[in-house]
Amino acid sequence: MGEEGGGCSSGPTRDLQKLKQQAMEYYRENDVPRRLEELLNSTFYLQPADVYGHLNVCSVVISTHFEVHENAPPEIAEAEVVERLDAVNTAVQWVNETITKELQGAAPSSQAEVDQVLRTFFENKVQEDKEKKELEKSVEDSTVPTLSSLMPPPPPPPPAKKKGLKQGRKDTLTEKPVRPPEPVEPVLSGSMAIGAVSLAVAKASAMLGNKPLYLRIASLKHQQEPPATLTIPLLMVSLVSCGKSLPGKLNLMKEVICIPHPGLTAKQGVAMVQQIQKHITKTMEMPSPPKAETKKGHNGGKISQQQVTGKMSHLGCLTINYDTIEQPLLLIQGICANLGLEMGTKLHLAINCAAHELMDYSKGKYEVMTGTYKHAAEMVDLYVDLVSKFPSIIALIDPFRKEDSEQWDSIYNALGSRCYIIAGTASRSISKLLEDGNISTPRSSGLIIKHTNQTTISDLVEITDLIDSNKHMAVFGSTEGESSDDSLVDLAVGLGVQFIKLGGLSRGEHVTKYNRLFTVEEELIQSGTLGTCCLLLLLPLSHE
Structure with missing residues (x-):
């Protein structure tokens, strides 16, 4: 299963250009006001899947997990674009460098076996990421003591002042604090490759069996x-x-x-x-009904x-x-x-x-x-x-x-x-x-x-x-x-x-x-x- 599509004569660069052209034509025909860059940044495209020998069978497009934020500030939008690009590039790398080799020769009909290979691969990637972060943290922590030892301890907080009725009134008005939001479940960059390849195998099996995917x-x-x-x-x-x-x-x-x-x-x-x-x-x-005169900038109505x-x-x-x-x-x-x-x-x-x-x-x-x-x-x-x-x-x-x-x-x-x-x-x-x-x-x-x-x-x-x-x-x-x-x-x-x-x-x-x-x-x-x-x-x- 590879990005190059099982030995297509035109080569990956030409295939990619053709894909971009098809995408632009599709969105233009369907009157979708969405830039090609946004499409490519928010989805992962798995080119024709080489899942059975060298037979090109199907292709898959899977969406990333990123939410779409209406009216997001430019700095947030730009940061998300960078993160999406990294996720897509990592997914492509996983497919080309490792997943293709591990699934070489696997039968598309063996969905459970293929998915187990993908799970094991992903678990190993999660463990690698965990070890990498622990190493980075240990290196960072090793430099902290020399700096923090020079800093004096913070002074103790001043005692709360009691002001009789005023203090009691404040306590009465204090509401029970809401629970803070739970930490967001981490998403490993590149993880969409797992879902995309699994779906590609299912689609390939359906097409080889000459039946629709839903069956x-x-x-x-x-x-x-x-x-x-x-x-x-x-x-x-x-x-x-x-x-x-x-x-x-x-x-x-x-x-x-x-x-x-x-x-x-x-x-x-x-x-x-x-x-x-x-x-x-x-x-x-x-057309709106006539409105009474109002001050400039106000519509004069409740609705x-x-x-x-x-x-x-x-x-x-x-x-x-x-x-x-x-x-x-x-x-x-x-x-x-x-x-x-x-x-x-x-x-x-x-x-x-x-x-x-x-x-x-x-x-x-x-x-x-x-x-x-x-x-x-x-x-x-x-x-x-x-x-x-x-x-x-x-x-x-x-x-x-x-x-x-x-x-x-x-x-x-x-x-x-x-x-x-x-x-x-x-x-x-x-x-x-x-x-x-x-x-x-x-x-x-x-x-x-x-x-x-x-x-x-x-x-x-x-x-x-x-x-x-x-x-x-x-x-x-x-x-x-x-x-x-x-x-x-x-x-x-x-x-x-x-x-x-x-x-x-x-x-x-x-x-x-x-x-x-x-x-x-x-x-x-x-x-x-x-x-x-x-x-x-x-x-x-x-x-x-």
Whole structure:
């Protein structure tokens, strides 16, 4: 398995130039306002995979783990570009120098064996990195004593002054401090090579066996027994975004997500969401009503008249300026009523709260709207009230940080029977979940899983088995820095997850995946192997 594509006569340099040209043409044709440099910096491209002798079989593009930050300062953006480039270059080096040799002659059908080789290789790299950092630290520490010994010890802190009632009043107002954020799980630079090679092997095996990738994944999931039927996961389609990093006072809703009824096909569901999206744009483009005279620079009203920014989020959905939590939901509800779409029947909603982006650690509270702060306990009441007002909301994604375990318990007890509580960013990485064998922290109804970094196909099978055995729900999601590779649709179908979250209906990297989903659905219909999605999925049950 090598980057040079098994002895192509044109050479790697010419192949790379051809790849860049194809990428530019693709993004130009799909009207995606994204620079080629950003694409190459955020994804890892594994050129035609030499997985069986010298036969070039397939190629893979895998996204990096890096989050996309809207309106990030230039210095942060530049630092991330450097880090992404290092990750991609390291991944290419791993594939060319070691992984190719270790997998030479391996049969693509031996997915478990290949993934075990990849795991062992990665564990060795982790150990090498650990030893390197320990050596650097020991060298650094050896120079510190000579400097610190010259420094006098710091003076003891002055005793606290007691000021009677004033001191007591301060103590009374002091709130219980919030738990600091847990350390970010380290990601070893180059780790995406593991996930990319594992996927390349699965794709090669499928192509050599003359069958689609989703059937190959399903056979791995069911231990070589081909399933009689496969189902299309329920869609989670991002409709609008009004989160922390976007204009407007509302921070809470990073994504308002539409979930079409399971009785609809994927194509029908997307068409319905497209209709709603068009009406949102049309509604917001209507001329504003006359306004009373106001001072320059003020709009004189409680609600901003210009609510759509005209900007498409990297999530593939419209960004909207709103000031209250209810406004975007009332907008969608009104449009659906005009279109004759009954909320809670034809269409359900999910909210990606992205609570980890809302915490103001200086205040120890969540900033749900600009200048409006809520304690973690108050957030439970906010969510209960929101779901009571809008019963079509059947899922909340990341309603709290992972550190607020008590509130995860509270909201699950309060809403778990009528609303899915889903851990996305609040969940740990797949490798950590498999290592611990525990998916119950934080307490939730389901998890969002993604294929990135060192996650192998065998890991995906194992984690979905663990989720199924715990009667949880699996959502297969795309990463934020997404690529145009549509393999994750096949992974979701083959693994039998309940939901698939592909982002919005704009930008080529999202549209490609929706088109692949339509193709898979049509193939299953024609072969008579399309199973019926359980309607009870929209009626959350107890997961005790």
